[in-house]
Amino acid sequence: MTEMMTSFNRSVSFKRSASLGRRAPSVTSPRVRRLSWVSRKFHVLVVIGSLISFIIAIGCGYLFLLPSFSQAFHDYDTSKFNGTFSSCNVFNGSWVQDDSYPLYNATECPFVEQGFNCLGNGRNDKDYLRWRWKPKTCDILRFKVRNVLEKFRNKRVVFVGDSMSRTQWESLICLLMTGVENKTSVYEMNGNKITKQIRFLGVRFSSFNFTIEFFRSVFLVQQGWMPKHAPKRVKSTLKLDKLDNISTHWINSDVLIFNTGQWWVPGKLFETGCYFQVGNSLKLGMPILTAFRTALGTWASWVEKNINTNRTQVFFRTFEPSHWGDQTRRICNVTQNPLSEARGRDQSLFSDTVLEVVKNMKVPITVLHITSMSALRSDAHVGNWSDSPFTPDCSHWCLPGVPDVWNEIILSYLLTD
Known part of the structure; x- marks a missing residue:
């Protein structure tokens, strides 16, 4: 500041008036006195102007830094979003290290399956827990859990899908439980233990009067017994033109999140004797992708007919890639850090079909x-750290982990749009 004032004073200082080679008179003339008065007045104005400039500079700096301070003191802030969150391509970005993660402790959350609690099952490295997804053109801002709990008050959140959906369901419950003081006020509605065998699981947050529910429907459409006069190899069918018979329970929800894909493979279909059916007609030669497209068409028609989208916000999560090293030998190599390249796993015909149908x-x-x-998170799979260590798993995810970020994105949509 002193250097700034010195520079200003030097640049605007007046030189005393004197004749060339002559000494200035000892008696100051009225004109000189006027110049001296003007010089002092100008000097004062310069000082005042410099102070004003300094105050403005400080103010601008404060306004520039204010969003950062705001974000530091408030977990959730929508000020960075121009318009809606959906205007940003949140799925185009990269994973960055962030020591504020993980968002919860799986051991302290009673709704995490033992098979997904990798640290509890002996995993030693914790690097996989400290990665945050950073979109290129926006941010997934950290939310206040209390805000989300209030957002869901008197509401019903429903997940429908396979075990990946159940993992995401568990993740959301654990995220929200960090904001609940009385943990016993959160409970499974039927007293059930979290397990893959049960088709319905519902956790109630009684203090806020809302539920987070999971319906197991791995194909979304109905599975039926073998039709009469079917070939011996047919043990069951997928009725591609009929949505799952438990679909009536999905109606009247406030948030509805679907997924499917992991079971649409020969090993889960043809090798078990399950083939496709439309009406009363068997489709023994129908390719899996064609059947998948037909089933999604049935799902889309059902949503349009049965779901009031003025009340219910509907999401469909695309296919989540696995990271098996060898599909034949089922080798699972869990890396220590995320991959730098997707190596083709970022492409999925199932995901492309979802985008096409929804469009x-x-x-x-x-x-x-x-x-x-x-596709980049080869480090975040269960691997050998499940409750069955002799059965490696490069499909499912550790909790905390990648499904937490999926839920952060959903919450960003719900809280900013």
């Missing part, structure tokens, strides 16, 4: 296109 729907659906971002 042609008459009602608004938000696609959670998590395929690419998840």
Whole structure:
């Protein structure tokens, strides 16, 4: 500041008036006195102007830094979003290290399956817990859990899908439990233990009067017994033109999140004797991708007919890639850090089909296109740290982990739009 004032004074100082080679008169003339008065007045104005400039500079700096301070003191802030969160391609970004993660302790959350609690099952490295997804053109801002709990008050959140959906369901419950003081006020509605065998699981947050529910529907469409006069190899069918018979329970929810894909493979279908059916007609030669497209068409028609999208916000999460090293030998190599390249796992015909079907729907659906971002996380799978250590797992994810980020994205949509 002193150097600034010195520079200003030097640049605007007046030189005393004197004749060339002559000494200035000892008696100051009225004109000189006027110049001296003007010089002092100008000097004062310069000082005042410099102070004003300094105050303005400080103010601008404060305004520039204010969002950072705001974000530091408030977990959730929508000020960075121009318009809606959906205007940003949140799925185009990268994983960055962040020591504020993980968002919860799986051992302290009673709704995490033992098989997904990798640290509790002996995993020693913790690097996989400290990665945050950073979109290129926006941020997934940290939310206040209390805000989310209030947002869900008197509401019903429903997940529908396979075990990946159940993992995401568990993740959301654990995230929100960090904001609940009385942990016993959160409980499974039927007293059930979290397990893959049960088709319905519902956790109630009684202090806020809302539920987070999971319905196991791995194909979304109905599975039926072998039709009469079917070939011996047919043990069961997928009725591609009929949505799952438990679909009536999905109606009247406030948030509805679908996924499917992991079971649409020959090992879960043809090798078990399960083939496709439309109406009363068996489709023995129908390719899996064609059947998948037909089933999604049935799902889309059901949503358009049964779901009031003025009340219910509908999401569809795309295919989540696995990281098996060898599909034949089932080798699972869990890396210590995320991959730098997706190595083709960011491409999925299932995901492309979801995007195509949703694009042609008459009602608004938000696609959670998590395929690419998840393709890089070869470090975050269960691996050998499940409750069955002799059965490696490069499909499911450790908790805390990648499903937490999927939920952060959903919450960003719900809280900013």
